[in-house]
Amino acid sequence: MSSRILPDFDLLLPKSLAEAVELLATHGQRITVMAGGTDVLVAMKFTQSPEYVMSLDGIPGLGYVVFDAAKGLRIGAKATIADLLAQPEVKQHYPALWHAAEIFATGQVRNTATVLGNLLRASPAGDCSCAIYAIGGKLILQRTDGRREVDIDDFWLSYGVTAREPDELAIELVLPPPAIGARSAFKRMTRTNDDLSKLNVAVQLEMLGNTCVEARFAMGCVAPTPLRLRNTEALLKGREITAELLARLVESVPSEISPIDDKRSTAEYRRQVSGVLLKRAIEEACSAA
Amino acid sequence: MKDAAITLHINGEEHKLNVAVNRTLLEVLRDQLGMTETKYGCGTGECGACTVLVDDRAINSCLALAATMDGKRITTAAGFAHFGELNHIQQAFNDEAAIQCGYCTPGMIVKTASLLAKNPDPTEHEIRHALEGNICRCTGYEKIVKAVQKAARTAPGRTVKADAACQEVAQ
Ligand SMILES: Cc1cc2nc3c(=O)[nH]c(=O)nc-3n(C[C@H](O)[C@H](O)[C@H](O)COP(=O)(O)OP(=O)(O)OC[C@H]3O[C@@H](n4cnc5c(N)ncnc54)[C@H](O)[C@@H]3O)c2cc1C
Ligand code: FES
Ligand code: FES
Numbered sequence: 001m002s003s004r005i006l007p008d009f010d011l012l013l014p015k016s017l018a019e020a021v022e023l024l025a026t027h028g029q030r031i032t033v034m035a036g037g038t039d040v041l042v043a044m045k046f047t048q049s050p051e052y053v054m055s056l057d058g059i060p061g062l063g064y065v066v067f068d069a070a071k072g073l074r075i076g077a078k079a080t081i082a083d084l085l086a087q088p089e090v091k092q093h094y095p096a097l098w099h100a101a102e103i104f105a106t107g108q109v110r111n112t113a114t115v116l117g118n119l120l121r122a123s124p125a126g127d128c129s130c131a132i133y134a135i136g137g138k139l140i141l142q143r144t145d146g147r148r149e150v151d152i153d154d155f156w157l158s159y160g161v162t163a164r165e166p167d168e169l170a171i172e173l174v175l176p177p178p179a180i181g182a183r184s185a186f187k188r189m190t191r192t193n194d195d196l197s198k199l200n201v202a203v204q205l206e207m208l209g210n211t212c213v214e215a216r217f218a219m220g221c222v223a224p225t226p227l228r229l230r231n232t233e234a235l236l237k238g239r240e241i242t243a244e245l246l247a248r249l250v251e252s253v254p255s256e257i258s259p260i261d262d263k264r265s266t267a268e269y270r271r272q273v274s275g276v277l278l279k280r281a282i283e284e285a286c287s288a289a
Numbered sequence: 290m291k292d293a294a295i296t297l298h299i300n301g302e303e304h305k306l307n308v309a310v311n312r313t314l315l316e317v318l319r320d321q322l323g324m325t326e327t328k329y330g331c332g333t334g335e336c337g338a339c340t341v342l343v344d345d346r347a348i349n350s351c352l353a354l355a356a357t358m359d360g361k362r363i364t365t366a367a368g369f370a371h372f373g374e375l376n377h378i379q380q381a382f383n384d385e386a387a388i389q390c391g392y393c394t395p396g397m398i399v400k401t402a403s404l405l406a407k408n409p410d411p412t413e414h415e416i417r418h419a420l421e422g423n424i425c426r427c428t429g430y431e432k433i434v435k436a437v438q439k440a441a442r443t444a445p446g447r448t449v450k451a452d453a454a455c456q457e458v459a460q
Contacts, residue, residue, distance in 0.1 A: 004331075004332035004333065006311040006312075006313070008291075008311055010290065010291060010310070011290055011293070011311075011354070011356055011357075012290075013290075013293075013356070037352055037353065037354070038334055038352055041313075041352050041354075042333050042352070045332060045333065053310075055354065055357045057357040058357075082346075105334075106334075106422025107347060107400065107403075107419060107421065107422050108334070108337060108347050108348050108349045108400070108422045109334055109349065109352075111346045111347060111348050112348050112349070112352065112353070193421065194335070194421055
């Protein structure tokens, strides 16, 4: 049993972005970055004992969620799940992300947890991560000598590991502007309402009449990181959505995933329901338009 | 830094404190200030017993570092009483017998206050959704929902409306 008391550490409270990246340049790997802390503090109460914790609390101006029809949605590193839900444009243009945020944890956690923290945690179960993977987007990483963009497709490397270097701070996520005919949906399964997902899925479709011209499917809890279902996407792209085709998609999903047995579910169960959950998400995306 | 000098405005009173950086807001309230109305349930953000308002947002104080709260306005369940008089939310929990062991009650009161501030006339569904992060092992929630409905009806400045139950039937 853990005592659930935080270990000793040194707190870094930079007052500007410049100071924050300076600290990362100096201490790098020895720093654990903390945004909302809902993952970091829980991990520290059980196992982790970082030398430095760098809180983003004192850095001004990173709490924004801004929509622009031409540029897309920009989410700052300190924007919480609640901040996201407060933007009507998110519900209108990015329904999968809005839904993932709406069912996320509890009101108290949504007031604290950040959207970017969910991506940086690199958990295969992250709900916003799943929705964002289907929508597509870019993370902006800052260090002392400049910034770079990393496509979400290249961001998660393995369980808990991202493309972020130790001297970089993630400052913003940019989602593309909504395409014409775009629709999206998110679905998840849990043991109890407020538990982490045992399986989640998000779909983003671009439709031209009944024909699907673009498709991105993301599934969580079925691999070490959130997973794109690229083979299954290929089956749908350029085709009309019919009951027969959906049945083929359902069959295709289990061959793309590598779920495991854990306390939330079994590999066998996840394999069995994965295709059906994808199908329901596609149906929901189509019916919502 | 290992310690931080901070000022907290708790229930309208200013507190100048020196806190160890690895202390949660909950630990500082309870152990350093002796304000034990805010409860420790799980320490991991799941039960809501430690809920407080920080600048009007309900958060779990077990998952917040006190050292990062400098200058913040904190409201605990005790902060709603005025000179020993219970406010309408506290009174409603009493009147509806929505309290058994009472351990969850401070968190429930704080979360109810944040709900009613945003939504003065919530439906039963909205009440249950708002309280999803507050676990009660005793009451079965029925009486808690009734207490929140009563608190909504009895809020100061509100004209007395039809009983919430009647409204639901009417819809
Ligand atoms: C009770 C409870 C319920 C939860 N329910 C859900 C749920 O339903 N769905 C879900 O997906 N998750 C859930 N979580 C997990 C957690 O809340 C999310 O992963 C959340 O989005 C993390 O955000 P945060 O701001 O709290 O991150 P933090 O804990 O601050 O950080 C998370 C990780 O990201 C890194 N990081 C954060 N910001 C940056 C940055 N700007 N630059 C570089 N690195 C950074 C940190 O170093 C850390 O590794 C739950 C957690 C709790 C405690
Ligand atoms: S003690 Fe904070 S949520 Fe349980
Ligand atoms: S009254 Fe006992 S936990 Fe709610």
